[in-house]
Amino acid sequence: MKEIAVGLENSGQRFLWVVRNPPPDKDKEPKLDELLPKGFLERTKDRGFVMKQWAPQVEVLSHDSVGRFVTHYGWNLVLEVVCGGVQMIGWPLYAKQRMNMVIMVKDLKVALAVNESENGCVSGEELEKWVRELMDSEEGKEVRKRSSAMRDDAAKAMGKGGSSHNDF
Structure with missing residues (x-):
């Protein structure tokens, strides 16, 4: 902490x-x-x-002033973050969270992953570096664009006539 x-x-x-x-x-x-x-x-x-x-997480993630979220890549949380259009930085803690991270970072490119030490911890310097990276770099700008696009796609899917709405 x-x-x-x-x-x-x-x-x-x-x-x-x-x-x-x-x-x-x-x-x-x-x-x-x-x-x-x-x-x-x-x-x-x-x-x-x-x-x-x-904290009321869904409300927080849906607020326009929230732009980044440090996460462990739990799937429910990932869905909430994607629906909020928020960019993710994080490190997985357990089991499938590592797979979720790979999907978000490597496949969808809407997140960045910090580098863990051998004991699974992340240093303050490492977290600072990645927060700055997401905020100030070209890669961070691209992550923001893709996150916004995914938010819009999620809203369409959940809206009337969308694939998630229809499947439900």
């Missing part, structure tokens, strides 16, 4: 971050002063907001 905080802070970008306790205390309200680097909340208060436990 501290590495994520470092990456978000050093990226210079605005953010909304939902923080939960790590297991086994994941259902208890997190103590942000223990989980995050000292002074993080104060240093980022003008451009970041940390929520405890939960």
Whole structure:
């Protein structure tokens, strides 16, 4: 969590971050002063907001001001992100999430994947690099275009007469 905080802070970008306790205390309200680097909340208060436990994810992802999302590539989440037209950065944690990442990054090219260390963790420097990459690079611009196109395609599929609507 501290590495994520470092990456978000050093990226210079605005953010909304939902923080939960790590297991086994994941259902208890997190103590942000223990989980995050000292002074993080104060240093980022003008451009970041940390929520405890939960946020209305579909509403957040559908908001026009949200442009990027750090994810673990769980399939339900991926569908919500695609429908919101939001670009993804992330690293998979379990099983099929790795396959989902390959589909999003390599096949559909609507996401970027961070490089994990051998222990599966991601450094703050790595996260910062990829946030900047998605925001400022030509590849990031292309990812944004494809994400917007996929959002529009998803809306058509779910709309009246669309393939998902008809199949349902």
